[in-house]
Amino acid sequence: MNQPLARTLGMRTILTLVFAFLYIPIAVLVALSFNEGGLPTAWSGFSLKWYVSLAHNSAILSAALNTLIVAVVSTAIATLLGTLLAIGVEMRRQYGRGIEALIFAPMIIPDIVLAIALLSFFSMLNLTMGLHTIILAHVVFNLAFVCSVVRARLKSFDWSIVEASADLGASAVTTFRRVTLPVILPAVIAGALLAFTLSVDEFIIAFFTSGAGRASTTLPMQIYSMIRFGITPEINALATIVMAVSITALTLSQRLNRGIIGQ
Amino acid sequence: MAPALVWLAALMVIPCALVLALAFFRRGIYGGIDYTFTLENFGLVFDPLYAGIFLKSARIAGTATLIAVVIGYAAAYAIAAAPRRWQPVFLFFAVLPFWSNYLIRTYAWIVLLNREGLITQLLRWFGYTGEPPSMLYTEGAVIAGLVYNYLPFVILACYAPLSRLNPELAEASRDLGASAITTFRRVILPLTVPGIAAGAVFVFVLSIGNFVTPALLGGGRFQMIGNLVYDQFLTANDWPFGAALAMALIAIMLLVLMAQAMAANRASGRAAGGANG
Numbered sequence: 001m002n003q004p005l006a007r008t009l010g011m012r013t014i015l016t017l018v019f020a021f022l023y024i025p026i027a028v029l030v031a032l033s034f035n036e037g038g039l040p041t042a043w044s045g046f047s048l049k050w051y052v053s054l055a056h057n058s059a060i061l062s063a064a065l066n067t068l069i070v071a072v073v074s075t076a077i078a079t080l081l082g083t084l085l086a087i088g089v090e091m092r093r094q095y096g097r098g099i100e101a102l103i104f105a106p107m108i109i110p111d112i113v114l115a116i117a118l119l120s121f122f123s124m125l126n127l128t129m130g131l132h133t134i135i136l137a138h139v140v141f142n143l144a145f146v147c148s149v150v151r152a153r154l155k156s157f158d159w160s161i162v163e164a165s166a167d168l169g170a171s172a173v174t175t176f177r178r179v180t181l182p183v184i185l186p187a188v189i190a191g192a193l194l195a196f197t198l199s200v201d202e203f204i205i206a207f208f209t210s211g212a213g214r215a216s217t218t219l220p221m222q223i224y225s226m227i228r229f230g231i232t233p234e235i236n237a238l239a240t241i242v243m244a245v246s247i248t249a250l251t252l253s254q255r256l257n258r259g260i261i262g263q
Numbered sequence: 264m265a266p267a268l269v270w271l272a273a274l275m276v277i278p279c280a281l282v283l284a285l286a287f288f289r290r291g292i293y294g295g296i297d298y299t300f301t302l303e304n305f306g307l308v309f310d311p312l313y314a315g316i317f318l319k320s321a322r323i324a325g326t327a328t329l330i331a332v333v334i335g336y337a338a339a340y341a342i343a344a345a346p347r348r349w350q351p352v353f354l355f356f357a358v359l360p361f362w363s364n365y366l367i368r369t370y371a372w373i374v375l376l377n378r379e380g381l382i383t384q385l386l387r388w389f390g391y392t393g394e395p396p397s398m399l400y401t402e403g404a405v406i407a408g409l410v411y412n413y414l415p416f417v418i419l420a421c422y423a424p425l426s427r428l429n430p431e432l433a434e435a436s437r438d439l440g441a442s443a444i445t446t447f448r449r450v451i452l453p454l455t456v457p458g459i460a461a462g463a464v465f466v467f468v469l470s471i472g473n474f475v476t477p478a479l480l481g482g483g484r485f486q487m488i489g490n491l492v493y494d495q496f497l498t499a500n501d502w503p504f505g506a507a508l509a510m511a512l513i514a515i516m517l518l519v520l521m522a523q524a525m526a527a528n529r530a531s532g533r534a535a536g537g538a539n540g
Contacts, residue, residue, distance in 0.1 A: 011341040018338040025371035085267035110472035113509045116496050117278035140274050201364045227370050243363040250362040
């Protein structure tokens with residue numbers, strides 16, 4: 001066999017094996033969620049009954065609602081604060097090491113450390129924990145991610161057009177609304193979608209800052225406790241839906257980001 | 264920008280400082296905190312019992328890192344060797360699983376590895392009739408889960424330097440008589456060390472502090488540092504000791520990050536020296 005052909009075959013084998021490793025576990029899960037009998041042992045026909053039973057499970061529905069509340073509110077706050085932070089840092093070109101570290105830290109601190117830190121902090125303040133404390137906590141890392149996405153967009157921004165706008169008599173607010181915002185909007189939306197997905201999927205920090213009781217259980221917390229009890233066909237259906245939602249949101253976010261690179 | 268910085272200061276810097284401070288206090292008799300200064304908690308971290316868990320965590324995280332880097336590098340190499348227009352597509356699908364929920368990706372392995380799971384079924388199908396193998400709740404299951412969850416990032420990190428590699432370098436090396444293996448070892452590998460180091464650090468740091476994967480795939484009897492921290496805060500109620508453990512975790516993380524920076528520096532120095540020499 002000639003060498004280039006052997007090489008191509010080798011590369012193809014590697015890719016096939018790696019993609020099989022990455023996708024077979026997920027594919028099995030998705031397939032089982034449509035399995036009538038619900039058992040992983042035998043295929044007994046296509047059925048949507050596990051999705052129907054999911055729709056009647058009040059614990060899951062209330063957890064889903066909690067997750068939605070946390071994700072929407074924390075994303076809104078983080079998008080606003082993160083965008084302003086990105087503009088502030090980039091406009092003044094203050095790449096102070098302290099500020100850099102502060103923005104970077106939430107992305108690299110292990111979840112468990114931030115989780116116990118917030119738990120200690122909230123309980124020391126005698127704060128009653130619930131959805132509001134999860135929101136406070138989620139803004140910390142969401143803010144950092146929104147900021148870094150928006151900053152990437154601002155790196156190529158020509159600040160002289162902001163000065164031009166001011167020279168032409170526009171107020172700071174008008175300049176932001178008519179000049180800066182249209183340019184960074186795709187990145188702001190991409191950052192918001194990323195934050196939303198991170199918040200929907202986040203488990204450890206929510207688990208530590210939710211306080212006791214079922215009232216503030218989020219979807220990942222619900223999934224965790226279900227998984228600990230073992231395999232049920234309902235989890236397969238739930239997992240399929242959650243995966244579909246987060247993959248859609250992040251694909252959208254990537255598209256917007258690629259638009260930025262393309263420009 | 265001020266509100267954002269205030270938010271980060273109030274809900275990240277202060278709580279983290281608080282945990283650091285907690286580590287120097289004594290545990291109260293009834294589980295609370297007794298505000299007397301002590302170094303006992305840090306001493307306890309080096310107690311053979313807990314030091315053993317640190318070593319085990321490091322061994323598991325290290326094994327997962329090694330496997331993920333080997334598979335991830337091979338995958339990145341194959342993607343970089345594919346036709347140009349296919350590369351973004353392959354890369355996209357390599358990273359896609361990373362965007363789905365961590366718990367769900369871990370759960371998928373429970374479905375595969377449990378006693379009546381897919382692997383047992385496959386073995387049966389091939390004519391195996393004995394006892395189903397116990398794969399779940401083992402160290403191997405934990406390692407498999409960690410590799411599976413973090414592999415996409417390694418592929419991404421290794422692809423970056425591999426795709427930027429000038430193909431003429433490898434050609435020149437071959438023209439000068441080096442074998443394919445020597446070319447890989449002396450030319451390609453050194454130039455891609457920064458990517459490997461970034462991927463490896465990511466897997467190691469996230470694995471060593473992980474508590475979800477050991478809890479789910481290792482079963483209740485399996486402990487890593489993350490589980491130990493979890494227990495001190497939510498079950499044993501010894502927050503000062505939990506805080507000291509968390510600080511030890513951060514210290515390990517910082518050491519690994521420093522090692523990465525040094526490896527990247529050395530690699531870029533060698534690459535520059537090679538280009539000049």
